[in-house]
Amino acid sequence: MDELKSEQLPKNIEAEQALIGAILANNKTFEKVSEFLRAEHFADHVHAKIFEILSNLISRGHVADVITLKNYFEQSGSLDEVGGYNYLIKLADSATPLTNAEYYAQFIYDKYLRRELIATGFDIVNNATKEDLDSDANEQIELAEKRLFDLANQGETQSGFVDFATALESSLKRVETAYQKDGKISGVPTGLDALDAKTGGLNDSDLIILAGRPAMGKTALATNIAYNVAEFFAHDKNTPAKNRGVAFFSLEMSADQLASRILSTVTQTNGHKMRTGELDNAEFTRIAAAVRELESIPLYIDDTPGLNINAIRTRARRLKRNKGLGLIVIDYIQLINGTGSKKGEGNRVQELSEISRGLKILAKELQVPVIALSQLNRGVESRDDKRPLMSDLRESGSIEQDADIVMFVFRENYYIQNEEPKQKSGETPEHLQKRIEEWEARVRATKNIGEVIIGKQRHGPIGTVQLFWNGDYAQFGNLAREEYLPERMGE
Numbered sequence: 176m177d178e179l180k181s182e183q184l185p186k187n188i189e190a191e192q193a194l195i196g197a198i199l200a201n202n203k204t205f206e207k208v209s210e211f212l213r214a215e216h217f218a219d220h221v222h223a224k225i226f227e228i229l230s231n232l233i234s235r236g237h238v239a240d241v242i243t244l245k246n247y248f249e250q251s252g253s254l255d256e257v258g259g260y261n262y263l264i265k266l267a268d269s270a271t272p273l274t275n276a277e278y279y280a281q282f283i284y285d286k287y288l289r290r291e292l293i294a295t296g297f298d299i300v301n302n303a304t305k306e307d308l309d310s311d312a313n314e315q316i317e318l319a320e321k322r323l324f325d326l327a328n329q330g331e332t333q334s335g336f337v338d339f340a341t342a343l344e345s346s347l348k349r350v351e352t353a354y355q356k357d358g359k360i361s362g363v364p365t366g367l368d369a370l371d372a373k374t375g376g377l378n379d380s381d382l383i384i385l386a387g388r389p390a391m392g393k394t395a396l397a398t399n400i401a402y403n404v405a406e407f408f409a410h411d412k413n414t415p416a417k418n419r420g421v422a423f424f425s426l427e428m429s430a431d432q433l434a435s436r437i438l439s440t441v442t443q444t445n446g447h448k449m450r451t452g453e454l455d456n457a458e459f460t461r462i463a464a465a466v467r468e469l470e471s472i473p474l475y476i477d478d479t480p481g482l483n484i485n486a487i488r489t490r491a492r493r494l495k496r497n498k499g500l501g502l503i504v505i506d507y508i509q510l511i512n513g514t515g516s517k518k519g520e521g522n523r524v525q526e527l528s529e530i531s532r533g534l535k536i537l538a539k540e541l542q543v544p545v546i547a548l549s550q551l552n553r554g555v556e557s558r559d560d561k562r563p564l565m566s567d568l569r570e571s572g573s574i575e576q577d578a579d580i581v582m583f584v585f586r587e588n589y590y591i592q593n594e595e596p597k598q599k600s601g602e603t604p605e606h607l608q609k610r611i612e613e614w615e616a617r618v619r620a621t622k623n624i625g626e627v628i629i630g631k632q633r634h635g636p637i638g639t640v641q642l643f644w645n646g647d648y649a650q651f652g653n654l655a656r657e658e659y660l661p662e663r664m665g666e
Contacts, residue, residue, distance in 0.1 A: 185289035186218030196270030208280035216287040366403030369640040377544040386549040387584035395649040405474035418501035426510035430476040483512040484533035507548035528573035581631040588621035
């Protein structure tokens with residue numbers, strides 16, 4: 176900014192004078208502009224100071240006119256700094272009965288945005304010329320995009336009151352959408368019917384936490400849902416183009432590993448055989464054919480490790496703008512870096528609070544559902560009943576609070592397999608054999624069963640749904656015989 180002279184910067188002093196004069200003439204004018212206009216938006220620092228005091232006086236229920244302003248500035252010893260009593264009179268006289276206060280306020284705000292845009296440009300140039308080991312070029316690009324996006328959205332974050340009739344109309348549209356869909360759901364279908372029946376699908380602006388212990392299949396479930404949704408977008412002509420896309424931030428697995436999982440599921444080919452190349456000609460031909468078919472699926476994978484919430488937000492915005500976006504999946508929340516300094520300021524719980532809040536804001540900002548995977552505490556392993564509880568969420572306070580839905584993936588078979596009976600002291604072989612047979616029966620009964628436990632749902636019931644599980648293909652699907660466990664309405 177130092178390289179530009181002050182008179183070259185965008186501003187309109189006459190508009191600032193006219194607006195302040197209009198407010199001095201009629202304090203009710205302030206209500207028309209106070210929603211978006213702030214003192215810092217004025218180019219002239221004298222006008223900024225006067226507008227700030229006007230705001231304070233009117234907000235406290237006092238009359239703001241030349242006399243009250245003069246008294247205030249005299250008591251604070253700053254009357255000369257704002258041009259003296261004569262300048263206050265000049266401002267009051269600058270307004271006319273026909274002054275359009277809202278027009279002038281928008282004009283002042285537009286000039287402010289232009290000055291900020293110039294400042295941002297200078298900062299981008301200055302930062303790019305510095306050799307900073309803690310900030311590489313990609314990080315600077317992401318920060319620049321974030322600053323420009325924030326600048327573009329200033330003044331739009333507070334939408335103000337919505338009258339009840341408008342809110343009712345919006346609600347009716349959502350109900351109508353659910354009524355007209357075959358599955359009777361309001362959101363995007365996951366392809367898992369029992370889950371959709373409980374949640375109404377994936378709804379815009381919802382933050383959905385999908386948690387589980389290692390080996391329970393949370394990544395497999397998230398991958399299955401991401402693929403199902405992407406396939407739905409590829410064929411659904413009713414979904415606007417700007418919403419047809421799934422972003423998968425894979426902070427743990429590489430993009431090709433994730434793609435291999437999807438190929439294994441879609442082609443029903445054992446994942447281990449694909450990794451080792453133990454395929455016959457028919458299997459390889461089937462995989463190659465599937466690859467060509469899947470190329471049109473709008474699924475986008477970002478496997479950059481160590482992303483922070485700002486980088487995720489920037490990349491998601493960019494994807495929605497360039498290709499379209501209707502769902503974000505993040506695997507997993509504990510691998511997201513905080514935005515604090517790299518010297519470790521603060522603790523991890525505070526970082527996760529910032530991250531979970533950021534994910535909820537992202538869901539609302541882009542109007543898409545966000546599925547974020549999460550680890551669970553080891554305390555699950557020490558209980559007889561290994562089914563997860565809300566308290567098992569690792570560093571869970573803010574995650575539980577910010578989430579609209581919290582779901583746990585659980586496969587009882589995983590634990591039963593590790594409970595193979597061992598002979599007890601003095602136990603007869605017959606009794607041991609009976610226990611082994613009972614154990615084997617339990618293994619068979621639970622082998623292909625996965626559970627999704629809905630521990631929290633802001634807008635619907637909680638409870639458990641059962642899904643089909645096939646470990647060979649890392650696949651969750653619909654059970655031929657759907658069973659619903661007892662449910663109760665969430666708060």
